[in-house]
Amino acid sequence: MAPLTPQILILDDDQTFARTLSRLLRENGYDAAALSNGDGLLEYLAVRPVDLLILDLSLPGRDGFALLEAIRREPAHDDLPVMVLSASPPSEISERALGLGASDVVGKPFRIRELLARIRTQLRAGQQLNRARAETRAQALLVEILREVTGDLRPDQLFQVLVRRVAAGLRIPRCSILFARPGAERGTVVAASENPMLQSLLVDLSRYPEVQRALQSGEALLVREAQSDPLYEGVSNPSTTSSLVLPFSLRGERAGVFFLRTGEGDPPLGEADVRFATRVIEAAAAAIEKSQEMEEALKSEEVERQAAETDPLTGLVNRRALGSRLRQEVERATRYGTVLTCVMIDIDHFKAINEVHGEEAGDRILIQFADLLRREQRAVDIVVRYGGEEFVVLLPETGSSGARLFAERILRRVSHSSFGDLAAPIPVGISIGLATFPDERAADGEALLRLADRNLLRAKSDGRNRYRD
Structure with a gap:
C-alpha cells in the first residue's frame, strides 16, 4: 500500500527510440521497461505492476489499435492509463484511439517537456484512481477481518486470524502481536504470521527499539528506512527494511503492540499502511477484550465445576x-x-x-x-x-x-x-x-x-x- 516509484512500460518496435525514452524517464524519477512487440503484453501486465503504458500504434503484425482494444477487454486493465504515440497527425487517429480507451494521444516527433507534462497528468489521474480503489479494497478487507474476529474465538485463535489477515492485506511477510507494558524489558509474542505454530515467545525488547519507543509514547511509529534510521543505531537487525509499530490498549491500559515489518525486496511500509492497520487494530482491541473476558469466564466456570466435583481432602x-x-x-x-x-x-x-x-x-x-x-x-x-x-x-x-x-x-x-x-x-x-x-x-x-x-x-x-x- 506504500507509494512506489511509478512503473512505465513502453511498447515500440523502434528499439533505439525505446531505449532513449526509457533513459529519459529514469532520469526524471520513473522506472521504465520496454517491449518491442505486443505478443507478450497481456502476460507482462498480468505479472508486473504498470502505472502507465506508452503504446506506439504503428507496430508490425498486431497493430496498436488491436492491442488497445484487447487491453480494454481485460477487466484487470480496463482503467490502466494508455498514452498512444503515432507518426500520423493526431487529428487523423485521435477519435479512433480515444474511442477505444486511450487516455491521451501524442504525435511523433514530440517535445520532451510536453511529453513529461502529459505523463505526470496521466500518472496523477491514475494515482487518484488507485488510491480510491485501494481505499475501497481496504474497507472491504476490514469488513472481512471484523466479520472473522467478532465470532466466538479463543484469544489464541483470534491472534492468529489478526496477524494472518493483516499480513495478507498489506502484502508483507511479517506481522506479530506482542504483549508488554511500557518500560518492560521483555515482551511476549503471542502470534506471528511467519510462524503459525508460535504462541508464547519471550523476547528481549532491547533488540526492538521501535517497540520500546511505541510502548512508551503510546503512538504509532513508522520507520520507512530501517537501515538509515538513527533508532536502529547499534542494533543488529539486517533483515528489517521498514517497520510499523501500533500500540493497543485493553481495559484502559496499554497492553502491547502490533508489529509489522518488511524485508529485502518488499515495498516499504507507508502512511496508507498506517491508516489501514490502525483501523483494524482499533476494532480488533474490542474483539480481544471480549475474547479474553469470555476465556476468563470459562476458566472461572471450569474452576468452580472442578471444585464442585473434587474431594477437598484427597483431590480425587x-x-x-x-x-x-x-x-x-x-x-x-x-x-x-x-x-x-x-x-x-x-x-x-x-x-x-x-x-x-x-x-x-x-x-x-x-x-x-x-x-x-x-x-x-x-x-x-x-x-x-x-x-x-x-x-x-x-x-x-x-x-x-x-x-x-x-x-x-x-x-x-x-x-x-x-x-x-x-x-x-x-x-x-x-x-x-x-x-x-x-x-x-x-x-x-x-x-x-x-x-x-x-x-x-x-x-x-x-x-x-x-x-x-
Whole structure:
C-alpha cells in the first residue's frame, strides 16, 4: 500500500527510440521497461505492476489499435492509463484511439517537456484512481477481518486470524502481536504470521527499539528506512527494511503492540499502511477484550465445576460427580460394544484406626491411599472417593480378567506400603468388590455400582484383605 516509484512500460518496435525514452524517464524519477512487440503484453501486465503504458500504434503484425482494444477487454486493465504515440497527425487517429480507451494521444516527433507534462497528468489521474480503489479494497478487507474476529474465538485463535489477515492485506511477510507494558524489558509474542505454530515467545525488547519507543509514547511509529534510521543505531537487525509499530490498549491500559515489518525486496511500509492497520487494530482491541473476558469466564466456570466435583481432602473425583462419569462410561461401552469394570474399595477397620490413632492420622491414610490409586491410574481410568473410607475406580475397556489383575496389584501395593507416620506406621488392609459391564445383573450404571458393592460385602464377610467378583 506504500507509494512506489511509478512503473512505465513502453511498447515500440523502434528499439533505439525505446531505449532513449526509457533513459529519459529514469532520469526524471520513473522506472521504465520496454517491449518491442505486443505478443507478450497481456502476460507482462498480468505479472508486473504498470502505472502507465506508452503504446506506439504503428507496430508490425498486431497493430496498436488491436492491442488497445484487447487491453480494454481485460477487466484487470480496463482503467490502466494508455498514452498512444503515432507518426500520423493526431487529428487523423485521435477519435479512433480515444474511442477505444486511450487516455491521451501524442504525435511523433514530440517535445520532451510536453511529453513529461502529459505523463505526470496521466500518472496523477491514475494515482487518484488507485488510491480510491485501494481505499475501497481496504474497507472491504476490514469488513472481512471484523466479520472473522467478532465470532466466538479463543484469544489464541483470534491472534492468529489478526496477524494472518493483516499480513495478507498489506502484502508483507511479517506481522506479530506482542504483549508488554511500557518500560518492560521483555515482551511476549503471542502470534506471528511467519510462524503459525508460535504462541508464547519471550523476547528481549532491547533488540526492538521501535517497540520500546511505541510502548512508551503510546503512538504509532513508522520507520520507512530501517537501515538509515538513527533508532536502529547499534542494533543488529539486517533483515528489517521498514517497520510499523501500533500500540493497543485493553481495559484502559496499554497492553502491547502490533508489529509489522518488511524485508529485502518488499515495498516499504507507508502512511496508507498506517491508516489501514490502525483501523483494524482499533476494532480488533474490542474483539480481544471480549475474547479474553469470555476465556476468563470459562476458566472461572471450569474452576468452580472442578471444585464442585473434587474431594477437598484427597483431590480425587467426588461422589457427586461419579453419577455422570459412570453414566457416560456405560453409554460409551454400550455404543462401541466394549466392557467397563467398576471397582469398589473399602479400607478395613478404618473406624478403629480413627479411634486408636485419631482423625488426623485417619485423614493422612486416606490421602496416602488416594495417592497410591492415582499412581496406578491409567489416563482413561476414573478414581473416586465415594465417601468416608470407600473408593471407586472405573476401568474402561477392562474385562473380568483385567479387573482381577488390577485388584491383585492394588492388594499387593497396599501390603508393601507404609501408611500414617513413617516413624510409627499403621497397618492397613483393604477389601475390593468387582463388577463388569455388560452383565445380566447390571443393566445400567447404578446397577453396576450396586453389584460391585455386593461383591465388596462378600470380600469383607470372607475375611477382608481380598477381592470378590
